[in-house]
Amino acid sequence: MANLLSSTGVQVETITFPPHVKPPGATNTLFLGGAGVRCVEIESKLVKISGIGVYLEDKAIQSLAATWKGKGVEELQDLEDFFKDIINGPFEKFIQVTAIIPLAGKQFSKNVSAYCDRIWKAQGTYNHEDAKTIEKFNEVFKDQNFSPGSSILLTISTAGSLTISFSKDGSIQDTMVSVLENEKIGPAMIATAIGKHGVSPEAKKSVASRLSSIIN
Template sequence: MESLWKGHNVHGIHFPPAVTSPGSTDSLFLAGAGPRGMNIAGEFILFTAIAIYFHDNAIKILAPKWKGKSETELNKTPDFYRDIYSGNFEKMTRVTMVHALTGPEYSDKVTENCMNAWKAAGVFTQDKAEALDQFKEAFKYQDFPPGGTIFFTHLPASNELTIAFSKDGAIPKKWNAVIKNEALSEAILQSIIGEHGVSRGARKNIALRMSKILGNPDPSAKFNTEL
């Protein structure tokens, strides 16, 4: 299935159409990718490029509700993205650095965003606090040069978030840490493509690609998603 779809380039960083996540043998297809950055003094400054991959069973899970919807309809519907980050299928998030960043710099910002969101929703609990501590510990001694990459694998079947690191973007064979907390696994992806996520580009590209994929689930249907 994955061979029918092309990859995607984000400001010169190429994300292939299919990958195997660290420690896994299952192939995942590219659901979408986009930049994370900010407009500073009228110029867009790119910090990271982010790609999200799905297991093939995402199609049969998402299609009954979302097949036939346009890119615009999907992009404007929060429930579509909620069905992704809480969906019962394997997902992998790949975050590639454009500028050098230390592990604590990255993890501090992510944990702050997760904690603030949970507190605002009134669902911040001790188990979530412990998961955030494990998350920060995983990044404690990491440094990411340009091209350095973080791989998050979201495994709802086991309620786990696995984390792997690469200095050059190559997919490692094993993960560096595993955190057994479903809420954190969902929150990481929600912080990227949720309604207030950090990458509107990735969110929009998922809507574009998935509108095509869900509309053409037949393996014999070939179409170009290099957009």
């Protein structure tokens, strides 16, 4: 069903997110749930840093429709529980982060790590294994720099593990850089993009709009 109804990609600045991808580490082809730009404020100006595409496995539709069928986009985009069902749902997910301006891997991992720490500590679940996972995550990115058009590829398994890959030209490649088995790291990656304090409200709105159309 998702393949039929999400047959269009999304253009974010100069980045084209295709309607379907088979990301590294995934067992299935995933469909584009939505995409948007990430901005940060630099010297009182909003600067576009990257484009973020969020992809989901087809069975996400049946899982989400059970609760959210009949809801409109305006309602869904403001419902935290809707996005929690995406973040924690029992289906594969994939995030493509494509640089618009030069992006330092060390800065990217620092921001993501801080987000994960904050989530897990707020939940009261942060432990030694989580600290080791964050350390490994930071190690993967410490010597990486992403020029405009290059991408960070993050594949989340049904169990929550995270496969990390990189692409110099924005294409989806099969080369895995690292796999982190911690079941909490994958959902945290999705949450950084479209969670309660996610970095791309535009991607969040796009996900709500496209999924609303498919579910209904």
